[in-house]
Amino acid sequence: MVEYSELSEAWEIVRTQFPLAIWETVYVTFLATLFAVIIGLPLGVLLVTGDKDGIRPLPSWLMKLINVVINLLRSVPFLIVIIVVFPLTRLIMGTAVGTAASIVPLTVASFPFIARLVESSLREVDPNVIEMAQSAGADSWQIITKVLLPESVPSLVANITIALTTILGYTATSGAIGGGGLGKIAITYGYYRYKYLIMIFAVILLIVLVQIIQSSGTRLANALDHRLRK
């Protein structure tokens, strides 16, 4: 049985620490995703356009290299990424610990993933439509900006939603090494101080956040998709 005193103590911690933790989790997740998209989106476009059947094929050794590097980065466990990018983090943020600093490893760990998601979104665009654009005299840049990206907006939104929820999961790990947020709370109270109630509450909140992001992302993707009759 849970003692009443235990409950009220837990509630006190939730009340004083959770609002900030939620905010930290949310802004770190969204900022890291934003930066990862800034790097991953052009890379994903390159993976599609530079392909040998793409609109602007690049030398195949270069494409192979890019693919290998992306796969390599994706297979490194996140915990290792955090440690490996320590120097980079310190260079950019001035420190390697803290909530804001955790954005650097999160970005590094997720941009290859985002590049792959963007790649798969763009590959959904009907090649016949790309051919139509070429027959109308479009150059590669116009095909990217007026066909590939606009036509895959719903799919991009759906995929970036997946990225958001994944990166949200990563923030819990980064909480283990100096990052802030719900993950840190869950680990400090649950693992180091055996206050399971608080850990459970933090985990529930993480689940709720994932649900909210996922369902609003899906709704947004559908709202933007004009292929659906409505």
Place this chain on the structure above:
Amino acid sequence: MIRLVDLSKTFTSAQGTVEALKNINITIEDGDVFGIIGMSGAGKSTLIRCINMLERPTEGTVFIDDTDLSLLSKRELRRVRSQIAMVFQNFNLLMQKTALQNVCFPLEIAGAAKKDCEEKARQLLRLVGLEDKESAYPAQLSGGQQQRVAIARALATDPKVLLCDEPTSALDPNTTNSILDLIRDINNKLNITVIVITHQMSVVESICKNVAILDNGEVVEQGAVGEVFAQPKTRAARALVYPESSQESAISLEGQKLIRVVFNGGEATSEPLIATMASRHGILANIAYASTRTINGRVYGSMLLGIEEDKIEKALAFLTESDGITVQEVSDNG
């Protein structure tokens, strides 16, 4: 004028090489509606894609007026392409854009101002009869309506040439006719040269002035529609023009001989052949097979008549004298 000179295209892939086009020579005059017909895999799409260099010919040259397209820089080629619009079997509309935005697309590509694009696009949607659908998305339009939007889009840059790759193959017969009417109208009113690819005889029949028959990567016959259809010389052409005639050889009638009557474009209104033969000469003909069609009021096609052996000479004499047909006795081996 479009001239394809000694055009060949060979695809090389892991599975081997495919000679999709072999030594094609075609000249298409300005203002023509030119049909290219052939069975699936004959190389029709490859041919039409060579005309705007979406596919680079392996050998030979494409001339538009007197410009050799293979000598153009990428930039020059893109400019020429805006003069050669294309309409596709599956419409190829931008699914996330409205009808109006789709029609604007080629103009945007050409760098026109947004306001001018929209004005022109509205005008074209009116031309294709879709002025009330400008803010509809493709998914909200029927196939025929989508093809109309695609045609309006093709006309946006005032092209000189319209390439249509099976423009009606995804449509039902009624919609097909209305789209063909539209294409014919465009050719008449705007004097745009139209090249139509199809595997449907009826499409060529209803809108084309000239036709080339493509078989296995080769042009086996070409010329005015009436002439080519009247006497398809090659096996491939016959199979396309009279798809049913492949059944001929299976027919044999007891005690009768077969005569093939070929209609070469006589007046459709002339006296009824079979009836006259029966009433005036007492020759009863058994129609074993018939496939004729009327093009511009003239009859083309062929008919296989079974006639009693003893009356065969009389029948041949009568038929030979009739206008607009040729007659031959069919030997046992066809």
